[in-house]
Amino acid sequence: MTLDELRAELAVLGEKPFRAVQIFDWLYKKRAARFEDFTSLPKPLREKLAARFSLGSLRLADQRSSPDGTTRYLFRLADGQHIESVLIPAGRRLTVCLSTQVGCKFACAFCASGRHGFKRNLAPAEIVGQVLALEAALGQDLTNYVFMGMGEPLDNWANVEKAIRIMNAPEGLAIAARRITVSTAGFVDAFDRLSALDLQINLSISLHAVTDRLRDRLMPINRRFPLEPLIEAAEAYVRRGGRLITLEYIVIRGVNDSLDDADGLAAIARRLRAKVNLIAYSRVEGAEFRTPSEPDMARFRRWLEERRVNALIRLSKGADIAAACGQLAGRFLEKAGTPPRPAGRKP
Numbered sequence: 001m002t003l004d005e006l007r008a009e010l011a012v013l014g015e016k017p018f019r020a021v022q023i024f025d026w027l028y029k030k031r032a033a034r035f036e037d038f039t040s041l042p043k044p045l046r047e048k049l050a051a052r053f054s055l056g057s058l059r060l061a062d063q064r065s066s067p068d069g070t071t072r073y074l075f076r077l078a079d080g081q082h083i084e085s086v087l088i089p090a091g092r093r094l095t096v097c098l099s100t101q102v103g104c105k106f107a108c109a110f111c112a113s114g115r116h117g118f119k120r121n122l123a124p125a126e127i128v129g130q131v132l133a134l135e136a137a138l139g140q141d142l143t144n145y146v147f148m149g150m151g152e153p154l155d156n157w158a159n160v161e162k163a164i165r166i167m168n169a170p171e172g173l174a175i176a177a178r179r180i181t182v183s184t185a186g187f188v189d190a191f192d193r194l195s196a197l198d199l200q201i202n203l204s205i206s207l208h209a210v211t212d213r214l215r216d217r218l219m220p221i222n223r224r225f226p227l228e229p230l231i232e233a234a235e236a237y238v239r240r241g242g243r244l245i246t247l248e249y250i251v252i253r254g255v256n257d258s259l260d261d262a263d264g265l266a267a268i269a270r271r272l273r274a275k276v277n278l279i280a281y282s283r284v285e286g287a288e289f290r291t292p293s294e295p296d297m298a299r300f301r302r303w304l305e306e307r308r309v310n311a312l313i314r315l316s317k318g319a320d321i322a323a324a325c326g327q328l329a330g331r332f333l334e335k336a337g338t339p340p341r342p343a344g345r346k347p
């Protein structure tokens, strides 16, 4: 619950609104795990809370670390579903990649999450719970929070927005909005609501192709929200005062790494005044694509820079622990008997 929702719940219980801030303090500052530990609250209120609410909806089911420091955490939810969060250390940054749905509706051809279909949206508690569970496991705060794990955040925007509000609230986790990034595959319908958000979070768009023909094949969401409407919605988002956009581009050898692709990507990036993150494709079991070599990546980046686009090569970390989106949870689903869908199938 957001602070306002909690105040409303307390009013129903006949309690004073200031108790909401005390409860947030126990949850998000002191990180208490049981209502009985909320010792600044009267005992009858603690008992009422325990009878009506529950704390902690995630249980750590598996954890795998790579020599490069990337760690993938698999969480079991109260209903037995599984999600994953990935911790990515880089210099002084400790970034977490958060999931927003169990599975995903959009079946991108290069992604493990979409291959097992969509199960359900995550509740705000299950989204914030990933942050709490990881910070408890690490014994320290994270520095950057990226909604780029399982699921499409804008397809579950109401719950993601609540989670962001709890994360950002000074009484909550007090995470600066500029440390939070929402990444979308191009769910244009939610861009207006995103623009209306009064928080300066970052937006990144997973582009991965610069023609509708190729994007339809790689990202079936493109059949619903094709490139031109997506770019126009992104332009409107920037015009309405959103922060600058980052374009994510997974480079797939022989598929989207030609000079024409660089031309198209540069044109879109210049239109949006966006910087580009290039990520080398990391192989997903069953997908037919190939990983580009380091010289291929360097050449593609050089083409972009020659076209006056700021491009960075992001390391594809943790490939040895199935760090590509959704692979660990996907393996669990396979074990549990949910066969993967063919890559790139229309949702």
Ligand code: SF4
Binding pocket: 104, 105, 106, 107, 108, 111, 112, 113, 114, 115, 149, 150, 151, 152, 185, 325
């Ligand atoms: S890349 Fe994102 S939108 Fe595409 S299938 Fe994976 S989780 Fe879904």
